[in-house]
Amino acid sequence: MSLSSTLPSKVKLVDVGPRDGLQNEKQMVPAAVKIELVQRLQQAGLKEIEVTSFVSPKWVPQMADAAEVMAGITRQPGVRYSVLTPNLKGFEAALATRPDEIVVFGAASEAFSQRNINCSIAESIERFRPVVEAARANGIYVRSAISCAVGCPYEGEIAPERVEMVARLMKGIGVQHCGVADTIGVGTPIKVQRALDAALRHFAIDDISGHFHDTYGQALANTLASLQMGVWQFDTSVAGLGGCPYAKGATGNVSTEDVVYLLHGLGIETGIDLDRLVDAGQYVSDFLGRKPNSRVATALLNKRQSAG
Amino acid sequence: MSLSSTLPSKVKLVDVGPRDGLQNEKQMVPAAVKIELVQRLQQAGLKEIEVTSFVSPKWVPQMADAAEVMAGITRQPGVRYSVLTPNLKGFEAALATRPDEIVVFGAASEAFSQRNINCSIAESIERFRPVVEAARANGIYVRSAISCAVGCPYEGEIAPERVEMVARLMKGIGVQHCGVADTIGVGTPIKVQRALDAALRHFAIDDISGHFHDTYGQALANTLASLQMGVWQFDTSVAGLGGCPYAKGATGNVSTEDVVYLLHGLGIETGIDLDRLVDAGQYVSDFLGRKPNSRVATALLNKRQSAG
Numbered sequence: 001m002s003l004s005s006t007l008p009s010k011v012k013l014v015d016v017g018p019r020d021g022l023q024n025e026k027q028m029v030p031a032a033v034k035i036e037l038v039q040r041l042q043q044a045g046l047k048e049i050e051v052t053s054f055v056s057p058k059w060v061p062q063m064a065d066a067a068e069v070m071a072g073i074t075r076q077p078g079v080r081y082s083v084l085t086p087n088l089k090g091f092e093a094a095l096a097t098r099p100d101e102i103v104v105f106g107a108a109s110e111a112f113s114q115r116n117i118n119c120s121i122a123e124s125i126e127r128f129r130p131v132v133e134a135a136r137a138n139g140i141y142v143r144s145a146i147s148c149a150v151g152c153p154y155e156g157e158i159a160p161e162r163v164e165m166v167a168r169l170m171k172g173i174g175v176q177h178c179g180v181a182d183t184i185g186v187g188t189p190i191k192v193q194r195a196l197d198a199a200l201r202h203f204a205i206d207d208i209s210g211h212f213h214d215t216y217g218q219a220l221a222n223t224l225a226s227l228q229m230g231v232w233q234f235d236t237s238v239a240g241l242g243g244c245p246y247a248k249g250a251t252g253n254v255s256t257e258d259v260v261y262l263l264h265g266l267g268i269e270t271g272i273d274l275d276r277l278v279d280a281g282q283y284v285s286d287f288l289g290r291k292p293n294s295r296v297a298t299a300l301l302n303k304r305q306s307a308g
Numbered sequence: 309m310s311l312s313s314t315l316p317s318k319v320k321l322v323d324v325g326p327r328d329g330l331q332n333e334k335q336m337v338p339a340a341v342k343i344e345l346v347q348r349l350q351q352a353g354l355k356e357i358e359v360t361s362f363v364s365p366k367w368v369p370q371m372a373d374a375a376e377v378m379a380g381i382t383r384q385p386g387v388r389y390s391v392l393t394p395n396l397k398g399f400e401a402a403l404a405t406r407p408d409e410i411v412v413f414g415a416a417s418e419a420f421s422q423r424n425i426n427c428s429i430a431e432s433i434e435r436f437r438p439v440v441e442a443a444r445a446n447g448i449y450v451r452s453a454i455s456c457a458v459g460c461p462y463e464g465e466i467a468p469e470r471v472e473m474v475a476r477l478m479k480g481i482g483v484q485h486c487g488v489a490d491t492i493g494v495g496t497p498i499k500v501q502r503a504l505d506a507a508l509r510h511f512a513i514d515d516i517s518g519h520f521h522d523t524y525g526q527a528l529a530n531t532l533a534s535l536q537m538g539v540w541q542f543d544t545s546v547a548g549l550g551g552c553p554y555a556k557g558a559t560g561n562v563s564t565e566d567v568v569y570l571l572h573g574l575g576i577e578t579g580i581d582l583d584r585l586v587d588a589g590q591y592v593s594d595f596l597g598r599k600p601n602s603r604v605a606t607a608l609l610n611k612r613q614s615a616g
Contacts, residue, residue, distance in 0.1 A: 252603075265500050
């Protein structure tokens with residue numbers, strides 16, 4: 001089977017580094033650094049950025065500056081800025097900052113849902129109904145993300161039927177987009193295709209995205225398998241922000257750099273300048289006092305060093 | 309496009325860690341450690357191991373103990389042991405140690421061939437003719453490996469026509485197997501498929517293997533693309549042994565652990581016990597005083613630590 005005729009010609013990446021990435025970093029990052037990171041990402045050509053989360057600072061201190069960050073970014077035409085809004089209070093705070101999109105989360109694992117938010121999957125999604133209604137009434141696009149869509153740290157493997165159910169419930173409350181997230185990075189290509197197939201029962205291919213973690217190094221293989229289904233939107237995290245593979249309990253978002261290299265190698269347009277992206281990743285990695293968690297960034301930075 | 313119906317049901321991995329891996333490690337590894345590594349690899353279920361190289365110790369001091377290592381391993385029925393023999397002198401030394409296979413190398417890049425061995429591609433392959441003849445006269449199977457099959461550190465991208473030429477010349481001197489090696493890890497799936505297609509003009513699918521490096525994190529995506537063409541043999545390196553000599557600090561050979569995780573996740577049989585493989589990788593990594601260069605090994609070792 002030759003790939004060249006079957007892949008999408010363009011792909012849109014959503015950089016989730018400033019939110020999903022930094023939220024999982026222990027070290028507190030000042031608003032000014034987050035704002036500069038967003039700036040560098042859009043200068044590198046990212047057309048959508050998950051900026052922050054309007055969540056209780058008691059639970060997530062790293063996101064306590066959500067409003068400050070949203071107010072501080074210089075918006076570029078053609079770039080979309082999304083934020084997480086776990087409840088109506090969060091949504092109201094977010095609304096004042098004029099996000100283009102909000103994101104709501106539901107797990108495909110009952111055990112995960114119970115342990116994390118102390119309610120069933122169905123209840124957790126029903127709670128988003130007023131948030132989704134308020135967003136849509138305000139003309140704000142609503143994305144959902146299905147976490148643990150392939151595996152769960154408590155339940156193990158997740159059946160595609162669970163993903164289908166979450167997608168159906170999300171569609172039912174008025175959500176417009178469905179992200180399929182392998183939150184713990186255990187997925188391999190066929191399992192990921194099955195999870196995406198399940199979501200496709202309720203969302204069109206243009207309203208689906210993949211969100212992969214590189215914990216087991218499978219994220220690019222999973223991306224390739226998704227592309228072969230026609231999926232053309234992916235969440236990625238600059239410098240692999242959101243967990244170092246050498247730290248216990250690492251989450252390991254796939255790095256934007258690695259995905260861009262794959263896509264460009266496949267002849268797929270992203271609008272992203274890989275060199276500037278590597279710079280953006282180096283900027284935030286320098287702040288965190290470590291190397292970018294990206295093989296492409298590592299290889300290109302080594303190459304620059306040898307050349308220089 | 310769904311993958312599940314198109315993939316091979318079984319895959320054979322050749323662990324090249326003891327040779328290709330250790331050869332690129334600066335630290336000298338004693339024969340006893342190499343022998344123990346081979347032992348652990350076969351206990352983990354590897355059915356073919358690239359053990360050593362019969363090359364001048366002046367050029368490659370790490371392989372000076374080739375005969376000692378071959379004499380020291382305890383052979384298991386059903387396991388094949390291969391060695392590199394760059395010339396007739398090397399082959400004669402190897403012959404006394406009874407290898408099942410020998411490996412000869414040719415680059416798909418003229419610049420690489422000139423800079424490394426000071427002759428053209430065609431000349432370099434012609435020089436192997438007496439080696440291949442001697443091997444076949446002794447009933448020893450001959451593999452070839454085409455290095456720089458996708459990219460070259462001096463020439464950049466390599467056209468599939470170069471790979472086709474090397475495969476044709478290798479076939480012409482009586483080689484039985486063709487490995488397609490992305491030596492510097494720059495390949496992406498379509499480019500890799502084109503290189504494999506070129507080799508397939510002269511070798512049957514059962515006589516082809518893929519050899520990928522993870523320098524840019526693309527090895528598993530390239531493996532998936534190869535599987536989709538029906539390729540079912542791959543070189544991998546336990547614990548990701550072997551750096552890339554052309555990119556400082558960059559990672560080299562794809563780790564056997566990461567590939568096994570991918571294959572098992574796809575429902576493909578390998579005969580390999582992943583836990584024992586991780587142990588083998590940890591053994592040699594401990595000796596080298598570092599962590600295994602494998603995301604799967606890292607994730608599984610972290611998991612064991614949390615569980616313990």
